[in-house]
Amino acid sequence: MNALTPHLSALQIILPLLAAPLCTIFRLPRVTWGIAMVVGVLCSFNAIAILEQVQSSGTIIYALGGWAAPWGIEYRIDDANAFVLVIISVINVFGILYARTSIPAELSEDRISWLYTAWLLCFTGLCGITISGDVFNVFVFLEISSLSTYVLVSFGTDKRALTAALRYLIVGTVAATFYVIGIGLLYALTGTLNMADLAQRLPEVTAHRTVLVAFGFITVGLSIKMALFPFHTWLPNAYAFAPNAVTAFLAGTATKAAIYVFMRLVLTIFPAGFFANSTIAYLIILAVGILGAFVASTIAFFRQDLKQMFAWSSIGQIGYMAIGLGLATSAGVAASFLHLFNHALMKTAVFMAIGCLFVATGSTTLNSLKNAGKRMPWTSAAILIGGLSLIGIPFTTGFVSKWYLVTAALELDMWWLAALVLAGSLVTAAYVWKFVETAYFRTDSNTTYTRSEAPLSLLIPTWILVIANIYFGINAQFTGTQALRAANAIFGFSS
């Protein structure tokens, strides 16, 4: 292993990238699943090794192909992206573990290998977005992950998956192009695409209005990619009609990588106070986050389909991450990072449990949930705990995130914001209650019900994540420290 140690960052990309075409050669479903699983596990260990390396010896700077930074592309991994990388890689493993039984229930055999090909490419892209230290390279990886996400969404059984994928493609491409316009303008001003160089050179040219225009294009482009309200229109249908395993995977990873890049660009590349109105920019992000948290959660309440409901809930939760970001203090950003981790855990668990429901009943609507508390106690309990976590009940991860966020708001004497965050929990509680009422209390006493729990191969990955939800809710030592370190790394390229 010692010979590989300096090249861990490159391996993280190369492994899934090479495995993807392998899946198209070995077309057997079981074999392709095996390839994806092995690569997923290797990448997780790799990501954890990278995190340890970053913590023991500081920022990893990896010059691709041996070309040093301003000329070549470099991967630059510090506390912030190493943390995000671990989240993405670990969620990916559970996604693949879950897909083994979940995918054959929705897809014909001959298409399964294509799904894993797209899945591995998507994972490659997400890792690349996270670790790259070059803004144009980020665009390339963004498009690798986005293009394969469109394919993944189109695998859904409902024909509306096709239109959801196409609409996502159109909006997603406009977003990526906006981002390219932004970095093109930055390149014209500074002559560099390297993030560290940009952070150094931008303060010299802040007088130009071009910086402001570039900032606008980049933030809007990335807001669409991370589904920040009001740029979220692609998300509900894409999540609702994608295969269940894909939804679980995307909910925990795709928007997370985009949020990380957003934080990196808005807070590191454009340093605080770089233009006269930067406070206004942060306030706008804050306001948009609050609006998103309330509006999306309210819409979630009115959805009859569980996947739709929790997709809207994702948009609301991204709003909370934006609130932490908009505070632009290290406590606020730490809260965002923490919520990024926690939300990945809870939402993946919830979507997996919804997938269990689909396998057992063939439907994900609220109506199919009647008596679910008795018919499928484990599945219902998983959704319930995930829901409680979303609300922020003590002893769940959601509580820890909310605690950090409220503390960060109080540090700045923003009592109104703390109150709003807590009020947001009430709106979340409303739609979670809707689920509880249907699953546990709307029982028809005259119909007999049989126990029809989902297979164990689906319940096990779901419950590992549910238990992780409780574990990290009680013991927030690890996540709290990591999130704080990540936030400090965002506020400057320190090692």
Add this chain to the structure above:
Amino acid sequence: MTTFLGLLNYWVVIALMMTGLYIVIAASNYIKKIIGLNIFQTAVFIMYISIGKVSGGTAPILTGQPEIYSNPLPHVLILTAIVVGVATTALGLALIVRIRSAFGTIDDHDVRESVNE
């Protein structure tokens, strides 16, 4: 060079960009939307290429004597972006083929009506 004609490239870029974006938003036919997307992306390609051009510069080939040459980097970047654009167009059109066989139409309005959205 900051005359209207000196900035001609950028005026073209803005015109194409707005045209493309307008088509993406306004057209209800999916293929027209994809065409709009292409025009929008082409505008960005022209923007990058214009940024790299140095007036009087030649191609950046080593000939031994010092001379003015254009910045090749933006052109290379756009080569990548063109590939991404081609992939997006291909995927978009493939999805449209499948939408047509599933819904019998490629019009956004009709598709929405058929599923009561």
